[in-house]
Amino acid sequence: MKEDTEWTMEIHSRSGWFNIDLAELWRYRDLIILFVRREFVAVYKQTILGPAWFLLPPLFTAIVFAIIFGSIARIPTDGQPPVLFYLAGIIAWTYFSNCMTATSNTFIANSGIFGKVYFPRLVIPVSIVIVNIFSFLIQFGLFLIIYLYYLISGAPISPNIWLCLVPLLLIQMAALGLGMGILISSLTTRYRDLTFALGCGIQLWMYATPIVYPLSQVPHQWIWLISLNPMTAVVESFRFAFLGSGMIQSWQIVLSLVITAFILFLGIVFFSKVERSFMDTV
Amino acid sequence: MSEIVIKVENISKLYRLGIISHNTLYQDIQSKWARLRGAEDPNTPIDQLNSGFKSNECECFWALKNISFDVRKGEILGIIGRNGAGKSTLLKILSRVTAPTEGKIKIKGRIASLLEVGTGFHPELTGRENVFLNGAILGMTKQEISEKFDDIVAFAEVEKFIDTPVKRYSSGMYVRLAFAVAAHLEPEILIVDEVLAVGDARFQKKCIGKMGEVAGEGRTVLFVSHNMNAVKNLCGKVILLEAGNLVYEGDTHKGIAQYVNEDRIETTTLDEEYLNSIMTGLILERNPTVRFQQITISDINGTERATFRSDEEIKITMRYRCYTKVTNLRLLITVLDSEGNRIMNTLNYDDESVVSKNELNPGVFTSICTFPKNLFGENRFYLSFSMINDYAEHINIEKGMFFDILFYSMSSYLEKLYENTCIRPLLKWTTYVE
Numbered sequence: 264m265k266e267d268t269e270w271t272m273e274i275h276s277r278s279g280w281f282n283i284d285l286a287e288l289w290r291y292r293d294l295i296i297l298f299v300r301r302e303f304v305a306v307y308k309q310t311i312l313g314p315a316w317f318l319l320p321p322l323f324t325a326i327v328f329a330i331i332f333g334s335i336a337r338i339p340t341d342g343q344p345p346v347l348f349y350l351a352g353i354i355a356w357t358y359f360s361n362c363m364t365a366t367s368n369t370f371i372a373n374s375g376i377f378g379k380v381y382f383p384r385l386v387i388p389v390s391i392v393i394v395n396i397f398s399f400l401i402q403f404g405l406f407l408i409i410y411l412y413y414l415i416s417g418a419p420i421s422p423n424i425w426l427c428l429v430p431l432l433l434i435q436m437a438a439l440g441l442g443m444g445i446l447i448s449s450l451t452t453r454y455r456d457l458t459f460a461l462g463c464g465i466q467l468w469m470y471a472t473p474i475v476y477p478l479s480q481v482p483h484q485w486i487w488l489i490s491l492n493p494m495t496a497v498v499e500s501f502r503f504a505f506l507g508s509g510m511i512q513s514w515q516i517v518l519s520l521v522i523t524a525f526i527l528f529l530g531i532v533f534f535s536k537v538e539r540s541f542m543d544t545v
Numbered sequence: 546m547s548e549i550v551i552k553v554e555n556i557s558k559l560y561r562l563g564i565i566s567h568n569t570l571y572q573d574i575q576s577k578w579a580r581l582r583g584a585e586d587p588n589t590p591i592d593q594l595n596s597g598f599k600s601n602e603c604e605c606f607w608a609l610k611n612i613s614f615d616v617r618k619g620e621i622l623g624i625i626g627r628n629g630a631g632k633s634t635l636l637k638i639l640s641r642v643t644a645p646t647e648g649k650i651k652i653k654g655r656i657a658s659l660l661e662v663g664t665g666f667h668p669e670l671t672g673r674e675n676v677f678l679n680g681a682i683l684g685m686t687k688q689e690i691s692e693k694f695d696d697i698v699a700f701a702e703v704e705k706f707i708d709t710p711v712k713r714y715s716s717g718m719y720v721r722l723a724f725a726v727a728a729h730l731e732p733e734i735l736i737v738d739e740v741l742a743v744g745d746a747r748f749q750k751k752c753i754g755k756m757g758e759v760a761g762e763g764r765t766v767l768f769v770s771h772n773m774n775a776v777k778n779l780c781g782k783v784i785l786l787e788a789g790n791l792v793y794e795g796d797t798h799k800g801i802a803q804y805v806n807e808d809r810i811e812t813t814t815l816d817e818e819y820l821n822s823i824m825t826g827l828i829l830e831r832n833p834t835v836r837f838q839q840i841t842i843s844d845i846n847g848t849e850r851a852t853f854r855s856d857e858e859i860k861i862t863m864r865y866r867c868y869t870k871v872t873n874l875r876l877l878i879t880v881l882d883s884e885g886n887r888i889m890n891t892l893n894y895d896d897e898s899v900v901s902k903n904e905l906n907p908g909v910f911t912s913i914c915t916f917p918k919n920l921f922g923e924n925r926f927y928l929s930f931s932m933i934n935d936y937a938e939h940i941n942i943e944k945g946m947f948f949d950i951l952f953y954s955m956s957s958y959l960e961k962l963y964e965n966t967c968i969r970p971l972l973k974w975t976t977y978v979e
Contacts, residue, residue, distance in 0.1 A: 269653075270552075270651040270652060270653050271652055271653050271654055271655070272651075272652045272656070273649055273650065273651050273652070274638065274639075274641060274644070274645065274649060274650040274651075274652070275644075275645075275649045276644065276645045276646055276647045276648055276649065291681075293681050293686055293687040294678075294681040294682060297674075297677055297678045297681050298678070300674070300678075301665075301667050301670060301674075301678055304667075304669055304670055304674070305667060305669050305670075376664055376665055376682070377642065378637075378642055378660075379642065379660045379661040379664045380640065380642070380658060380660065380661075380664050380665075380682055380683060381640055381641035381642055381658065382682060382684065454573070539643070539644040540643060540644055542637070542642055542643040543560055543561075543643055
């Protein structure tokens with residue numbers, strides 16, 4: 264009897280605390296691409312205006328912000344054109360918060376498919392994060408048009424070498440959104456009420472991020488606190504790259520990266536724990 | 546003997562009922578806080594407080610208990626059992642949808658499971674896109690799907706519509722396409738759950754053929770079904786689950802016989818409450834027209850029992866109530882053998898007075914059917930009952946009771962000669978010298 268030859272797979276009752284097989288996730292890359300395509304088609308095929316829906320909200324928000332916070336409350340924008348200043352913050356924030364919201368109900372929204380077939384569960388949140396890049400790019404295009412308009416009309420903006428790092432910022436936002444989203448999705452399988460807290464939490468988080476105000480306006484003694492928010496460095500760096508204004512420091516960027524990595528790691532740990540048993544509790 | 550490709554070792558699965566999904570974060574914190582202060586947990590159910598139960602003792606349920614078995618390469622293993630016996634749980638663990646509470650499973654080779662056809666199909670995508678998506682979900686790579694694409698489409702018979710969104714497909718086309726993808730999976734081990742119950746009869750036949758073909762290629766199949774004919778035709782071996790325990794492993798025919806004969810308590814009377822709970826068919830819940838009230842089995846003197854000799858008459862008494870005026874009420878009794886095959890039907894129309902005047906006013910009625918002596922062979926028989934009120938209700942009591950026919954005063958040698966037959970009529974024999 265050749266019983267002791269190696270087994271391809273073992274299904275155990277207990278697992279370690281870190282149980283994500285990244286090689287397996289890579290083997291399923293075709294599936295990630297197909298899910299991205301499915302999401303994309305599902306979103307676009309049904310709307311007439313299609314991409315326009317992604318353009319209007321950030322534009323309106325930027326205008327509203329410019330009126331309320333710029334003209335009425337007179338919060339300075341580091342000497343930048345207000346619409347541009349707010350729009351830069353908004354599109355970065357929108358990508359992050361979309362990733363987080365969309366991945367945060369991974370388990371509950373997909374319990375039908377998860378209950379029927381096995382594939383690495385991370386495939387779903389990863390593909391959501393990728394799909395959201397498309398809407399980010401559309402909004403980014405809008406930003407670029409407005410940006411070029413201001414650049415040509417001679418506004419005091421100075422694009423600089425940090426522009427090369429914008430793709431990396433996108434990756435960091437994706438990682439953070441993914442990390443937060445899967446962390447929340449793992450907790451919501453047990454605590455359904457967290458879903459309600461999420462909407463409110465995102466709103467508060469946005470105001471704790473320098474979007475409607477520049478970092479330079481934060482009182483000195485609170486700088487450490489706002490720097491603990493990993494999105495602070497992301498939004499400030501993003502703005503700095505395009506507009507050349509801001510006061511982001513390297514320790515803040517490093518801190519933000521460390522926190523991002525930590526949240527992603529924590530998210531994966533929780534996710535891997537929950538994915539093994541959540542079908543029993545949903 | 547070929548090598549073992551699946552080794553299941555002492556698998557158990559515990560489900561906690563209710564408790565988890567009802568919690569909110571707020572309640573959890575509240576309970577923790579109460580425990581910290583040493584106070585009573587405000588979220589403990591009242592009945593538990595009174596009876597002194599610990600909250601985590603009573604709400605558990607073992608869906609599977611210590612299941613162990615091996616599957617060899619190329620084998621088609623049937624998994625049978627009643628609803629709730631643990632078949633689905635076992636499949637879910639094998640296909641990694643959920644993790645076992647205890648034990649482990651070792652698997653050799655690529656495994657794919659088909660607990661459903663068309664998982665992940667999206668109505669907006671075309672047939673082509675869905676084939677790729679569904680294939681990838683089931684574990685195929687893009688290249689594998691491309692290679693088999695033409696076969697899949699041909700198998701599903703949807704060539705013309707492959708670039709149409711599946712939301713425009715008929716349900717038959719949809720299911721055929723979904724099954725076709727699944728049928729072209731080529732894992733070493735395939736887990737299948739009842740998906741054969743799809744499509745029209747012709748397509749089902751095609752699917753069963755495909756399954757046999759798959760096994761012929763040396764691949765291993767685990768097959769869960771309630772369809773005993775399919776199990777009998779396909780599987781070389783079965784395991785029988787009963788309330789989470791593995792009660793039989795081995796030969797298909799013996800396993801099926803045991804499943805069908807599962808020792809039930811001998812019942813001679815079915816009362817109204819029980820009959821209402823098990824009836825199926827076309828039933829008007831709100832405005833009942835007819836309902837069974839009682840069914841009894843007895844000997845000709847009216848003594849209730851369920852064991853008879855083949856030279857005794859058997860009396861079936863059915864009481865039923867008509868709530869409205871009912872015309873042409875038909876009562877049907879079906880006798881089945883221990884494997885579930887129909888042996889005979891009998892209808893109240895055998896009574897000529899029923900045929901001439903079948904009009905019942907509201908009230909309670911009793912119909913009696915007597916099986917003559919020398920009809921059944923020595924075996925166990927099941928009885929199903931139907932009551933058909935045309936254009937209104939069609940009530941079925943499936944396998945509501947059974948009875949046994951035993952041998953009587955005969956040498957064991959002669960008994961052998963009569964064994965395993967369903968009917969045993971007393972026929973006329975003559976012998977003469979030429």
